[in-house]
Amino acid sequence: MTFCEELYAKAKHIWIANHKHPFVQGIGHGTLPKESFRHYMIQDYLYLIDYAKLFALGSVKATDVETMGKFGEILHSTLNVEMDLHRQYAKKFAISEEELENAQPASSTIAYTHYMLQVAQNGTLAELVAALLPCMWSYNEIGRELAKIPGALEHEFYGEWVEMYSSKEFGELSNWLKDLMNKLAIGKSEEERKKLEEIFLNTSRFEFLFWDMAYHGETWPEDIR
Numbered sequence: 001m002t003f004c005e006e007l008y009a010k011a012k013h014i015w016i017a018n019h020k021h022p023f024v025q026g027i028g029h030g031t032l033p034k035e036s037f038r039h040y041m042i043q044d045y046l047y048l049i050d051y052a053k054l055f056a057l058g059s060v061k062a063t064d065v066e067t068m069g070k071f072g073e074i075l076h077s078t079l080n081v082e083m084d085l086h087r088q089y090a091k092k093f094a095i096s097e098e099e100l101e102n103a104q105p106a107s108s109t110i111a112y113t114h115y116m117l118q119v120a121q122n123g124t125l126a127e128l129v130a131a132l133l134p135c136m137w138s139y140n141e142i143g144r145e146l147a148k149i150p151g152a153l154e155h156e157f158y159g160e161w162v163e164m165y166s167s168k169e170f171g172e173l174s175n176w177l178k179d180l181m182n183k184l185a186i187g188k189s190e191e192e193r194k195k196l197e198e199i200f201l202n203t204s205r206f207e208f209l210f211w212d213m214a215y216h217g218e219t220w221p222e223d224i225r
């Protein structure tokens with residue numbers, strides 16, 4: 001069993017809950033209220049700004065030029081491919097640049113990004129990768145599952161989302177990160193492997209909270225905004 005297979009077995013119940021989440025199913029069946037998707041797009045844009053920094057930190061912590069370069073490549077594709085999708089959606093959903101710039105991150109967005117940045121800044125490269133992995137891997141799994149639903153790829157609003165995350169390029173990125181996680185886990189102590197598992201489980205849980213936040217349009221309560 002590879003280390004990633006072990007991680008997957010431990011997190012399976014969380015991943016199943018993520019796949020079944022009404023937000024995820026709503027994208028696939030085209031039934032998600034547009035208001036929820038609009039809220040998600042804004043929060044995800046804020047999320048990606050912080051998330052992208054993990055790739056920069058990955059480059060800093062890498063110990064070989066090839067890994068450094070790959071993290072640099074993913075940083076570039078997050079800022080210019082993935083976030084471009086968000087900028088296109090912002091136009092489609094009448095989200096102005098001003099609204100995007102001035103948006104306040106929800107509490108779950110802050111909790112998720114700050115947790116990952118904390119791990120990335122204070123931990124080893126293996127810990128950084130364990131924090132990143134559920135995000136890349138689960139989106140690709142979700143994208144590929146949703147792409148099987150008839151009409152999902154052609155949907156007027158959500159089709160492009162399904163297309164991006166089910167794409168071959170995203171699959172390759174996710175496989176690269178899984179391979180790296182497996183390599184970095186070799187020779188690690190039982191204690192360190194436990195720590196990697198805990199980080200992986202936590203960011204898998206944060207993925208769930210993020211879907212939930214988006215679905216319910218969660219923001220800070222009005223009187224304390």
Ligand SMILES: Cc1ncc(C[n+]2csc(CCO)c2C)c(N)n1
Pocket residue numbers: 044047048051074077078079082135136139140170173207210
């Ligand atoms: C909450 C949340 N989790 C995961 C992703 C997906 N994602 C973020 S960066 C990246 C790789 C390269 O751009 C992928 C697949 C997201 N957008 N939002």
